[in-house]
Amino acid sequence: MKPTSTDPVIGIDLGTTNSCVAIVEDGVPVVIPNRGGYKTTPSMVAITEAGKRLVGHIAKRQAITNAENTVHTVKRLIGRKFDSPAVKSARMTCAYEIVEGPHGDVRIKLRDQLYSVQEVSAMVLQEMKLVAEEHKGREITKAVITVPAYFSDSQRQATKDAGQIAGLDVIRIINEPTAAALAYGYGKEIDKLVAVFDLGGGTFDISILEIGSGGVFKVVATAGDTFLGGEDFDARVIDVLVKEFYDEHKVELRQDRMALQRLKDAAEKAKCELSTVSESDINLPFIISVGRSNEALHLQRTLTRRELEEITRDLVERCMEICEATLHDAQLKRTEIDEVVLVGGMTRMPLVQSMVGDFFGREPCKGVHPDEVVAVGAAIQGKALLDESEELILLDVTPHALGIMTHGKKFEELIGQNTTVPTSQTKVFTTSRDNQTAVKILVLQAEGDRVDENNILGEFILKDLRPAPKGHVEIEVTFAIDSDGIVSVSAKDLETGREQSIQVTASSGLSEEEIEQMMEKADEYLVDRRQSDEFEAMRQQVEKLIAEVERLFPDVEHIVASSDFGREALGKARGVLDLARRAVEDRNLAALKEQNEALSRTHRMFKGVVSRPH
Ligand code: AMP
Numbered sequence: 156m157k158p159t160s161t162d163p164v165i166g167i168d169l170g171t172t173n174s175c176v177a178i179v180e181d182g183v184p185v186v187i188p189n190r191g192g193y194k195t196t197p198s199m200v201a202i203t204e205a206g207k208r209l210v211g212h213i214a215k216r217q218a219i220t221n222a223e224n225t226v227h228t229v230k231r232l233i234g235r236k237f238d239s240p241a242v243k244s245a246r247m248t249c250a251y252e253i254v255e256g257p258h259g260d261v262r263i264k265l266r267d268q269l270y271s272v273q274e275v276s277a278m279v280l281q282e283m284k285l286v287a288e289e290h291k292g293r294e295i296t297k298a299v300i301t302v303p304a305y306f307s308d309s310q311r312q313a314t315k316d317a318g319q320i321a322g323l324d325v326i327r328i329i330n331e332p333t334a335a336a337l338a339y340g341y342g343k344e345i346d347k348l349v350a351v352f353d354l355g356g357g358t359f360d361i362s363i364l365e366i367g368s369g370g371v372f373k374v375v376a377t378a379g380d381t382f383l384g385g386e387d388f389d390a391r392v393i394d395v396l397v398k399e400f401y402d403e404h405k406v407e408l409r410q411d412r413m414a415l416q417r418l419k420d421a422a423e424k425a426k427c428e429l430s431t432v433s434e435s436d437i438n439l440p441f442i443i444s445v446g447r448s449n450e451a452l453h454l455q456r457t458l459t460r461r462e463l464e465e466i467t468r469d470l471v472e473r474c475m476e477i478c479e480a481t482l483h484d485a486q487l488k489r490t491e492i493d494e495v496v497l498v499g500g501m502t503r504m505p506l507v508q509s510m511v512g513d514f515f516g517r518e519p520c521k522g523v524h525p526d527e528v529v530a531v532g533a534a535i536q537g538k539a540l541l542d543e544s545e546e547l548i549l550l551d552v553t554p555h556a557l558g559i560m561t562h563g564k565k566f567e568e569l570i571g572q573n574t575t576v577p578t579s580q581t582k583v584f585t586t587s588r589d590n591q592t593a594v595k596i597l598v599l600q601a602e603g604d605r606v607d608e609n610n611i612l613g614e615f616i617l618k619d620l621r622p623a624p625k626g627h628v629e630i631e632v633t634f635a636i637d638s639d640g641i642v643s644v645s646a647k648d649l650e651t652g653r654e655q656s657i658q659v660t661a662s663s664g665l666s667e668e669e670i671e672q673m674m675e676k677a678d679e680y681l682v683d684r685r686q687s688d689e690f691e692a693m694r695q696q697v698e699k700l701i702a703e704v705e706r707l708f709p710d711v712e713h714i715v716a717s718s719d720f721g722r723e724a725l726g727k728a729r730g731v732l733d734l735a736r737r738a739v740e741d742r743n744l745a746a747l748k749e750q751n752e753a754l755s756r757t758h759r760m761f762k763g764v765v766s767r768p769h
Pocket of ligand 1: 171173354355385386430499526
């Protein structure tokens with residue numbers, strides 16, 4: 156069914172560290188707080204000993220004591236192959252177990268169960284969907300989800316799959332910096348060249364956009380690094396602490412998963428504090444016990460802002476180098492940029508702000524909320540897509556060149572980096588042998604002419620070719636990148652005009668069947684979750700009524716105890732109270748509902764008795 160403008164659509168910023176959901180209401184974008192009142196939710200998932208799933212703040216709160224079954228920074232793994240450097244590095248630093256999946260992809264082991272990365276991301280997305288549904292009081296299925304601009308095809312596809320598993324119809328995937336620019340420029344009549352500098356928990360992106368009056372947002376250039384973010388800053392602090400501890404005690408803290416998780420939390424906390432103060436105390440008593448006597452060792456250290464800046468300066472410099480290259484690609488001078496918008500939690504670090512300011516020769520723009528602006532932009536785009544609004548036009552670009560590998564392992568570019576999407580390119584292939592019935596081609600997403608294994612999108616086979624002398628069969632192949640940045644390939648036999656069957660084997664990713672199964676599991680969770688939410692709400696209501704009836708009891712007793720009728724009523728009320736308490740203890744929803752009604756009647760009766768003049 157075609158969506159209508161009355162269907163709500165949410166914008167979700169699925170962050171490495173935190174996620175955020177927004178919606179446009181009466182033309183105004185609103186960030187939706189979760190049950191705890193927070194506008195961002197940690198992108199964390201845990202499975203408890205009892206097999207219960209925890210998402211968000213409750214997962215974060217128990218991360219230290221359940222480190223092996225708590226997943227964080229899963230975005231660093233999405234759409235990646237198990238043997239990629241990113242995954243190797245995550246396996247060294249994460250307390251949870253990362254194993255190889257059936258397609259050379261990544262699976263996460265939690266309490267003996269294997270989960271795909273898409274499934275874990277879906278758990279976070281499902282939570283954001285629930286946050287929005289509670290706010291709107293209705294089901295929400297349509298969403299725009301953001302990804303780092305530099306995400307590859309498989310990372311985008313995997314994010315879309317995660318949305319599908321979470322029960323969302325992902326109407327568009329948009330780039331985070333582009334979303335931030337949308338939020339910045341929304342409703343403003345401006346004509347500006349804007350640089351969006353986005354340094355989050357796991358990724359860095361820079362995009363340069365032209366915002367034109369009339370609501371045209373055109374991305375001029377984009378670049379980034381999907382493995383450069385706040386986590387790397389934390390890792391530097393951890394390195395220092397681990398090394399000093401080793402020098403002093405000859406004990407390797409990394410061996411202990413709980414100690415490592417505590418170190419991570421402490422390092423991140425110190426880093427964040429140092430954005431506002433010049434010194435931060437790191438205090439980790441009983442960090443590890445050693446020797447036969449289990450001697451407890453403690454870690455205590457003061458970290459200064461200056462030290463933090465020294466050990467992380469090169470990371471910020473890497474960001475600046477990427478900015479430089481992006482400006483160069485866009486053939487722009489630093490001084491031509493009218494405005495710099497900072498996005499992502501890491502841009503709160505004073506060193507980042509000052510280096511960005513120095514680089515562009517202007518103070519970055521204040522007034523956008525770095526943690527919320529991306530979700531807001533996604534919500535704006537979602538609304539515009541549903542309304543088919545012509546007031547907002549978004550022209551984004553592809554961050555990676557698309558090409559094929561030809562003879563001699565040379566990369567042949569078909570679609571260049573920073574080409575406006577959607578876009579397509581055609582190329583004619585012919586056979587190189589007589590009676591050849593199939594041609595095999597490698598599709599790559601790359602930047603230079605180096606064929607990097609990690610950028611192989613998939614193998615692409617033209618089959619069922621007509622037997623003919625070599626060079627006589629001509630197949631026109633179309634490579635397309637859609638508005639989500641996702642690649643598709645189609646082919647046509649030029650002589651017959653017949654569509655050729657094409658099989659693209661993705662280098663990683665899930666099969667339709669696996670996605671279906673994961674969707675079923677997500678639905679089961681939803682049923683459980685709804686039941687437990689309903690139970691919780693009923694329990695609270697019944698406990699409130701118990702307290703109310705108990706409070707009124709002595710007064711009612713005083714008034715009615717002299718009559719037989721009154722004594723009988725009091726006896727019944729005691730019975731109702733007993734049954735209600737038992738229903739709470741037994742965690743029995745059906746009994747709770749029954750006692751809720753009985754208690755409500757008793758409560759009404761009690762109130763009637765005490766309010767009558769005596
Ligand atoms: P994001 O992915 O945008 O949610 O950014 C999260 C990253 O920002 C994490 O690495 C946080 O530690 C970091 N961050 C959050 N607040 C601050 C702060 N006040 N100073 C420095 N870094 C911060």
